[in-house]
Amino acid sequence: MQTLATKDYIVFFCYFILIVGYGLWIYKRKKKAVSDSKDYFLAEGSLTWWAIGASLIASNISAEQFIGMSGSGFKMGLAIATYEWMAALTLIIVAVFFIPVYLKNKIFTMPQYLNQRYNGNVAMIMAVFWLLLYVLVNLTSILYLGALAISSISGLNLSLCMVFLAIFAVMITLGGMKVIGYTDVIQVFFLILGGLVTTYLALNLVSEKFGTTGVINGFHLMKDNAADHFHMIFDKTNPNYMDLPGLSVLIGGMLIVNLNYWGCNQYITQRALGADLKTARSGILFAAFLKLLMPLIVVIPGIAAYVLYQKGGFQTEMLQDGSLNPDRAYPTLLNLLPVGLKGLSFAALTAAIVASLAGKANSIATIFTLDVYKKKINENADEKKLVSVGKLTIITVMIIAVGIAPLLGIDKKGGFQFIQECTGLVSPGVFAMFIMGFFWKKTTSNAALFGMIGGLCFSILFTILPRFVDLHFLYDFSFAVPNANGIYEIPFIDRMGFVFLICIIGMYLISIYETKKGVQTNGLEVDKSMFKVTSGFTVGSIIIIVILTALYTIFW
Numbered sequence: 001m002q003t004l005a006t007k008d009y010i011v012f013f014c015y016f017i018l019i020v021g022y023g024l025w026i027y028k029r030k031k032k033a034v035s036d037s038k039d040y041f042l043a044e045g046s047l048t049w050w051a052i053g054a055s056l057i058a059s060n061i062s063a064e065q066f067i068g069m070s071g072s073g074f075k076m077g078l079a080i081a082t083y084e085w086m087a088a089l090t091l092i093i094v095a096v097f098f099i100p101v102y103l104k105n106k107i108f109t110m111p112q113y114l115n116q117r118y119n120g121n122v123a124m125i126m127a128v129f130w131l132l133l134y135v136l137v138n139l140t141s142i143l144y145l146g147a148l149a150i151s152s153i154s155g156l157n158l159s160l161c162m163v164f165l166a167i168f169a170v171m172i173t174l175g176g177m178k179v180i181g182y183t184d185v186i187q188v189f190f191l192i193l194g195g196l197v198t199t200y201l202a203l204n205l206v207s208e209k210f211g212t213t214g215v216i217n218g219f220h221l222m223k224d225n226a227a228d229h230f231h232m233i234f235d236k237t238n239p240n241y242m243d244l245p246g247l248s249v250l251i252g253g254m255l256i257v258n259l260n261y262w263g264c265n266q267y268i269t270q271r272a273l274g275a276d277l278k279t280a281r282s283g284i285l286f287a288a289f290l291k292l293l294m295p296l297i298v299v300i301p302g303i304a305a306y307v308l309y310q311k312g313g314f315q316t317e318m319l320q321d322g323s324l325n326p327d328r329a330y331p332t333l334l335n336l337l338p339v340g341l342k343g344l345s346f347a348a349l350t351a352a353i354v355a356s357l358a359g360k361a362n363s364i365a366t367i368f369t370l371d372v373y374k375k376k377i378n379e380n381a382d383e384k385k386l387v388s389v390g391k392l393t394i395i396t397v398m399i400i401a402v403g404i405a406p407l408l409g410i411d412k413k414g415g416f417q418f419i420q421e422c423t424g425l426v427s428p429g430v431f432a433m434f435i436m437g438f439f440w441k442k443t444t445s446n447a448a449l450f451g452m453i454g455g456l457c458f459s460i461l462f463t464i465l466p467r468f469v470d471l472h473f474l475y476d477f478s479f480a481v482p483n484a485n486g487i488y489e490i491p492f493i494d495r496m497g498f499v500f501l502i503c504i505i506g507m508y509l510i511s512i513y514e515t516k517k518g519v520q521t522n523g524l525e526v527d528k529s530m531f532k533v534t535s536g537f538t539v540g541s542i543i544i545i546v547i548l549t550a551l552y553t554i555f556w
Contacts, residue, residue, distance in 0.1 A: 011343030052283025058184035059359035071327035073302025077229025081295035090258035146353030169357035194348020195297030202304035245491035253493035305329035429455015432503035
């Protein structure tokens with residue numbers, strides 16, 4: 001069993017004290033005399049652009065990226081980086097088209113948007129759904145996968161690790177969004193620094209394996225000895241096509257995955273909803289630049305581990321229950337770090353996990369307090385009461401997560417895939433409901449319900465369809481490929497694209513029919529001037545697009 005040395009624990013506890021101490025300082029410095037729910041949940045007007053950008057990344061990157069994406073890097077290579085690089089492009093779209101609509105209409109939660117645009121029934125159904133999804137899937141998976149990673153590195157008991165992470169996250173979350181936002185800046189510093197240290201080690205190990213030195217040599221040796229791991233676009237004969245189906249990662253379902261996650265997700269958009277438009281856009285653009293860097297931290301180490309494994313290294317370390325487990329790649333590399341640096345990388349991993357837990361818990365508390373408690377349980381609750389309910393909610397959901405996380409069997413199919421599959425069942429319908437509500441005034445409430453409920457039903461239908469229908473005829477169009485049992489299935493990302501199109505068409509037809517019947521709709525305040533951007537934002541966006549174009553051209 002691996003353990004941390006005393007120096008590693010010293011480095012880690014220095015990080016712990018720094019985060020908690022800085023959080024307390026921020027809390028006392030920016031605390032208002034009177035508790036205010038918008039200030040507590042949104043840090044209204046308090047977060048700078050760099051704090052918003054750092055908080056977006058800290059909330060997004062967690063154990064499923066460090067462990068899961070490194071494992072995917074080991075298994076399929078650089079192609080998994082499309083989740084990160086396409087997110088950079090998506091963030092620009094969100095900053096230009098989504099955030100102005102939210103801010104102009106004073107939207108603070110996603111259910112509030114649905115209530116203003118559609119009606120209270122749609123909003124309440126989605127509020128309850130999001131609470132269940134965030135608690136039972138997202139929060140628990142982040143907690144469990146994080147504890148699993150920390151346990152494998154430190155040798156500490158799994159349950160003890162879960163309790164520690166939960167308490168650490170609660171300490172930060174109870175301070176509100178201001179504390180989360182500003183401590184996330186330090187979390188991201190540790191996340192990036194520790195991640196780069198691990199990447200440096202991995203590339204050096206590859207160099208040494210071939211009798212040379214230097215990270216540049218290591219990278220070139222990786223490309224030479226694992227050429228099949230440096231392609232971004234797979235053809236249908238690739239065994240990993242089911243996970244990343246060809247051009248769909250650029251113009252198909254991957255866009256829906258990212259636009260729904262970054263644009264329609266309380267967990268993410270909450271960071272920008274308390275700022276003015278210029279600050280919010282600058283923060284999101286900063287996050288987009290950081291996204292370009294993430295594959296270097298979470299994917300390259302996995303590819304390095306694959307090359308070392310192919311050359312005879314890690315033959316026992318990569319095994320779990322007697323079989324090869326790609327998700328063992330990152331913990332295996334961490335355990336090779338020198339004393340002290342291992343503590344730094346351990347702190348980086350913990351930072352990613354705790355930041356994600358804190359952000360998710362705050363979003364859960366925001367939705368429950370403002371969209372459920374305030375509207376259905378205690379309509380007359382004052383601001384102080386709402387803040388108290390929010391804090392109690394944070395503690396409650398963290399206790400629930402600690403209790404049920406080990407029961408979900410998240411690790412059996414891989415944490416990253418578990419989260420994508422669960423959220424992917426509902427993402428197409430939810431995104432259709434949001435995008436139609438944004439930009440087409442005739443969209444009705446019943447059409448939104450069709451998108452929400454119908455999207456889930458069609459997702460389930462396409463998932464089970466191969467059991468009853470031979471989909472071989474779709475193979476020629478690259479829309480179905482055989483699985484390990486020879487059964488032709490629709491790739492996960494393509495399925496999302498199909499369901500999204502069905503939802504859009506269904507919502508359009510329902511809305512046209514109802515508007516002809518005289519059904520009235522609730523429009524949002526939208527005008528073209530909202531979408532104008534500054535010259536600085538334009539230049540930054542162009543730089544990101546040029547970099548992305550170069551990366552996809554080089555590694556096509």
